[in-house]
Amino acid sequence: MAAGAAVCGCSADGASGGSGSSAAGSALGNLTADPKPATEATRDANDAVYALLDFSDEREREFASRGLIAAPDALEIADDAGKVVWSQKAYAFLDGADGQPADAPDTANPSLWRNAQLNHLFGLFEVADGIYQVRGYDMTNITFVRGETGWIVFDPLMSCECSRAAFALVTEHLGERPITGIVMSHPHVDHYGGIKGIVSEEDVAAHSIPLIVPSGFAEHAVAENVYAGNAMGRRAGYQYGTFLEPGPQGKLSIGIGMGQSTGTVSYIAPNDLITATGETREVDGVLMEFQMTPGTEAPAEMNTWFPQFKALWVAENCTATLHNLYTLRGAEVRDGNAWANYLMETLARYGDLAEVTFQAHNWPHWGAEFIREYLMNTAAMYKFIADQTLMYLNQGLTSNEIAHLIQLPSALERSWYTRQYYGTVAHNAKAVYQKYMGWYDANPVHLNALPPQEFAQKLSAYLGDASAVLTKAQADFDDGQYQWVAEVTNLLVFADPSNQPARLLCADALEQLGYAAESGPWRNAYLTGAKELRGGVDADPRFRATGSADILRAMTPDMMLDYLGVLLDANAAADLDLVVNLAFTDDDPYALTVRAGVVLYERGVQYADADATLTLPRLGMFAILKNDQEAQAANIRIEGDQDILEKLTEHLVDFDFFFPIVEP
Incomplete structure (x- = not known):
């Protein structure tokens, strides 16, 4: 069986959409994309908080x-x-x-x-x-x-x-x-x-x-x-x-x-x-x-x-x-x-x-x-x-x-x-x-672990019929084992993002974890994960703060050049080697070297044999960082290779803000 081949895909209401989905549907009950009430296990967990803490102590409320x-x-x-x-x-x-x-x-x-x-x-x-x-x-x-x-x-x-x-x-x-x-x-x-x-x-x-x-x-x-x-x-x-x-x-x-x-x-x-x-x-x-x-x-x-x-x-x-x-x-x-x-x-x-x-x-x-x-x-x-x-x-x-x-x-x-x-x-x-030991736990199995999606697909193939896994997961959900259910169903989601029963059961488990969380960020993370599993990522710009260029304008040339290195896909630009003099009109000169796609720079240096010299104000660097050709023409004077900006910006990455988190 190919990796992930047995993972079924169903519609949001749990209707049949793939191999084995009928058995899964009958065992899983009525999975829907709707928010759910608290389960008995969640209610018990929240009731236990009253026994732990003295809710008659109102000193913090009085201070507030x-x-x-x-x-x-x-x-x-x-x-x-x-x-x-x-x-x-x-x-x-x-x-x-x-x-x-x-x-x-x-x-x-x-x-x-x-x-x-x-x-x-x-x-x-x-x-x-x-x-x-x-x-x-x-x-x-x-x-x-x-x-x-x-x-x-x-x-x-x-x-x-x-x-x-x-x-x-x-x-x-x-x-x-x-x-x-x-x-x-x-x-x-x-x-x-x-x-x-x-x-x-x-x-x-x-x-x-x-x-x-x-x-x-x-x-x-x-x-x-x-x-x-x-x-x-x-x-x-x-x-x-x-x-x-x-x-x-x-x-x-x-x-x-x-x-x-x-x-x-x-x-x-x-x-x-x-x-x-x-x-x-x-x-x-x-x-x-x-x-x-x-x-x-x-x-x-x-x-x-x-x-x-x-x-x-x-x-x-x-x-x-x-x-x-x-x-x-x-x-x-x-x-x-x-x-x-x-x-x-x-x-x-x-x-x-x-x-x-x-x-x-x-x-x-x-x-x-x-x-x-x-x-x-x-x-x-x-x-x-x-x-x-x-x-x-x-x-x-x-x-x-x-x-x-x-x-x-x-x-x-x-x-x-x-x-x-x-x-x-x-x-x-x-x-x-992490501060003292870093990410590695000394187990050599974890030195070069498989990426999450590949691991999920391999393990899914070993587990076999996804509907059988989901049936067991539903039983564990009914038993209040929400963390385990979230883990195993999210693995199925990474193996096959179209597996709707896995998405919905994972969302239900995350939701119950959120209801019981005392940490506000943990609650938010659980409930946001549940929301995106049920309905996908909502890219509405109202969910973002309105950005300002103020923090960007405060960047020094060193910061801008460091950020250029972040934006440049060095693997895609592996054959790119060039030297550019940056003659800033309002700051010190810099020499920019790109070696095998890696951005390096020196302050106070200019090379006589540079591929090109760019004369520009400090903030003119943003025309390069944003690959804004109109702004480049307006703010940058080029001596030497007239194609230097095209070579420098060809492999700059445009970051997608709404990247996936709970699915591959």
């Missing part, structure tokens, strides 16, 4: 609601074209009657449901006299610190439309004041993308507004949003539930907010770098002391201490949840040990002084005694995961084995602010393993 000054009755933000880029209105199902929170349905982990209700609290809040936050207007909080004449803003959200709306709320209730400074705690787009909603580049230049960031901010912002931006953006749709509708059977909180806004992303180059812990800045009469925390939640990150307010900004290092050492959208692995040690340094420097901690996600925490416990327990959580993963890997356990074995101590597990709403112990343990 404290200090509310004003909020609109309903919140929905649209861009200039009318596209809704952010909505709290869509989460009205979280509201109960008579001001009481709605009870969790069977289709939601009650702990995540509770977190969603807290993140659904939106509006303008007072953190301390002179410090205010607008929360629930984007994935991130935007913070306004009152100076002598204006506002110092921390982390101006992801989308310009959202930050503009937040600033309008502040102005309406606290009076009109200019922006006199901006601090961006780290280079993730939800912490800087909305900057042009509150200031323009002209404002920054005309009024000498400091844009304060940790050293390395610009380099890492580009690396995340350009080099790997296409793949990260697609995967972020799974992590943040961009393709899902909010609802009891759909999208809830992601643990650090309600999700990702899809408005206009902007960027303004920072003009003030913090390089060392203890550095201070006084902006508009407000003194700030910075603590560098690189390698924690971002490669470049910093906390901020406000001595006159006795207030501690902990960026995204302490956010009332277990965060990610590895984020599902893809990013550099974070250092759990360093994260813990930096929080202990925070405790040593400011723990006896701080009366409130506040940050870029979730809500503040008040009280000196509570803050010490909060910082220490959060540090202990990351240190436990880092240390225990190392303990297990030194005993020869693999990444996957450790992930299924490691569990937080009870004293940490039962705390509401260390719950796994965003990151999880399991995938964070895998991150620690």
